[in-house]
Amino acid sequence: MIEANTPLLRKVRYFWPLIVLCLGLLIIVAIVDSTGDIILAQTLVEGLVRIVIVVAIYMFVGNSGIISFGHIGFVLIGAYATAWQTCCPYTREMFMPGLPTYLLNNSHHFVLAIFLGGVLAAVVALIAGFAIMRLTGIAASIGTFAFMMVFYSAYLRWSTWTSGASSVIGLPTTTTPWVGYAYAVVTITAAFLFTRSKWGLALRSSRDDEVAAKASGVNVFGQRLLAFVISAFFCGMAGGLFGHFLGMLTVDSFYLGMTFITLSMLVVGGMQSLAGAVIGVVVISVVIDVLRRLETGIGGFSIPSSSAEVGVGLILLLILILRSSGITGNAEIYWPFKRDVSSEGALRRQS
Amino acid sequence: MTVDASQGTNAPGADNGMVLEARDVTVRFEGLTAVDSVNETLHRREILGLIGPNGAGKTTLVNAMTGFQRPTAGHVRLGSRVISSLTPHWIRRHGVARTFQAGRLFRDMPVSENIEVAAVSLGMSRKKAHAHAMELLEWIGLADRAALPAGILPYTDERRVGIARALAQKPQFVLLDEPAAGMSDLECDDIMHVVREIPKQFGCGVLLIEHNMRVIMGVCERIHVLDSGKTISRGTPAEVQKDPVVIKAYLGHE
Known part of the structure; x- marks a missing residue:
């Protein structure tokens, strides 16, 4: 048995849930990378981008307890903001003639472009959140949904900047499995640190009891807004990653379908746990992939198209009925070794 | 003596002359006057009892004094500062x-984090907040429950954690809403001991709402009696106990 009584081991124990998640993903990425299977690699990258989205949504939803139907709006904002900076230098004016001269004539490195996409999403979240975060419970959730509808409709009509209902084609496909992995790790780490920070703690208290949180000095509105902005930032970056994975963008791909899939992943995994967010993405992605392959037919056997959505819907229902706290039961990955006796004793002596 | 309330409670040697006062506080809900022009001044290091029959407006007055209910008229001051807005x-x-009467702990969180929430919101780092929470739990006798989820505590312990949470970062005043409700005599003795210790240990003024007369008479120096939102009597426990108006209010309702 290992006792975590050296400073290093104590650190390892503290970061254990994070280490396990990142190592687990590392193993998956390494295995897929070594097979050289291109189709499998695409599924993997899509999964990694979804991890960024779902973990970002977890930061807000898991800690605040307010379900958001609007975060895909931030993915949309980030995706197009990135495309303005990186897409198709020679045909950019054809797709998006309304862009300001600077954007028409200059391209940014995709890392910077993705970062700025996240920043724009965060700025929009700050403004929208200023109104929406004053609401509570179901009103706040519906507010986020209205927010997404506004941006979806606006981007669909804003054709000089977004190409409207048609696609923007020609983004460099720079989101490789390892790039996706790097962003997933950064996002998971941010979510882990946020959850354990004083802001995460204060926000979770408002999830349990808003009145008692206020009586304990928690600025509930401020904490919600902070989490909303941070999670919008990572959703925005996920949008950029998504564009650079597909190589093209359509407004329609950031709508109810994506909202449904990502929220299903979060609920199936366990809404109030970081491990749940990651595991939910992995499980649902595998299910979707298997069903999609069956839809196209394997060895003469095939199932009707759209079976993937039906399958996810059924799994979501089963989880809600049988285990509403998700696969992880809202728990994090725990330290598998003997509990640290010495430091607990020290804690008692201290007080 | 004037004190700048914005300096907050945590300044070492915060002024003992600071008072929390309700001035003509009135709270009206559509036609019903729950609190009717109530005046009271709570000093630091004293224990003031607030009693009255059910529906007398005790909790509404506490809500008005802590910002959960905006007074329809009148105001609440902390030192020279109006805080009711x-x-x-x-x-x-x-x-x-x-x-709160119902405890209102953060049920999904460990007991220690319930107190840490208040400590970090009042400016401590997480590390310091944890040490502070353990100190308070030690003081109130629940240090061994620190890691348990708050939702599984028996309600007697729940109340105590609620009190510890309210005492995080040494407030200047603490308003306790029926901490002994539903407790046995033995448990009441425990709570009485805790309440008596608060002014001594933390230097704060205590306003205690309680139905249990043994607790009220046992710990309070002064008592304020409300009935139908109005002040009907004020004085020492002995005076109030003999006041015919108080006796009538209680007998009339029970």
């Missing part, structure tokens, strides 16, 4: 804390 979390940060 502030939001609850600011009032807590200025040093007026409260507990």
Whole structure:
């Protein structure tokens, strides 16, 4: 048995849930990378981008307890903001003639472009959140949904900047499995640190009891807004990653379908746990992939198209009925070794 | 003596002359006057009892004094500063804390984090907040429950954690809403001991709402009696107990 009584081991124990998640993903990425299977690699990258989205949504939803139907709006904002900076230098004016001269004539490195996409999403979240975060419970959730509808409709009509209902084609496909992995790790780490920070703690208290949180000095509105902005930032970056994975963008791909899939992943995994967010993405992605392959037919056997959505819907229902706290039961990955006796004793002596 | 309330409670040697006062506080809900021109001044290091039959307006008065209910008329002052227009979390940060009848713990969190929430919101780092929470739990006798989820505590312990949470970062005033409700005599003795210790240990003024007369008579120096939102009597426990108006209010309702 290992006792975590050296400073290093104590650190390892503290970061254990994070280490396990990142190592687990590392193993998956390494295995897929070594097979050289291109189709499998695409599924993997899509999964990694979804991890960024779902973990970002977890930061807000898991800690605040307010379900958001609007975060895909931030993915949309980030995706197009990135495309303005990186897409198709020679045909950019054809797709998006309304862009300001600077954007028409200059391209940014995709890392910077993705970062700025996240920043724009965060700025929009700050403004929208200023109104929406004053609401509570179901009103706040519906507010986020209205927010997404506004941006979806606006981007669909804003054709000089977004190409409207048609696609923007020609983004460099720079989101490789390892790039996706790097962003997933950064996002998971941010979510882990946020959850354990004083802001995460204060926000979770408002999830349990808003009145008692206020009586304990928690600025509930401020904490919600902070989490909303941070999670919008990572959703925005996920949008950029998504564009650079597909190589093209359509407004329609950031709508109810994506909202449904990502929220299903979060609920199936366990809404109030970081491990749940990651595991939910992995499980649902595998299910979707298997069903999609069956839809196209394997060895003469095939199932009707759209079976993937039906399958996810059924799994979501089963989880809600049988285990509403998700696969992880809202728990994090725990330290598998003997509990640290010495430091607990020290804690008692201290007080 | 004038004191700048914005300095907050945590300044070492915060002024003992600071008072929390309700001036002509009135709270009206559509036609019903729940609190009717109530005046009271709570000093630091004293224990003031607030009693009255059910529906007398005790909790509404506490709500008005902690920002959960905006007074329809009148105001609440902390020192020279009017606080009745502030939001609850600011009032807590200025040093007026409260507990709730139902406990209202953060049920999904460990007991220690329930207190840490208040400590970090009042400016401590997480590490310091944890040490502070353990100190308070030690003081109130629940240090061995620190890691348990708050939702599984028996309600007697729940109340005590609620009191510890209200005492995080040494508020100047703490308003306790029926901490002994439903407790046995033995458990009441425990709570009485805790309440008596609060002014001594933390230097704060205590306003105690309680139905249990043994607790009220046992710990309070002064008592304020409300009935139908109005002040009907004030004085020492002995005076109030003999007051015919008080006796009538209680007998009339029971």
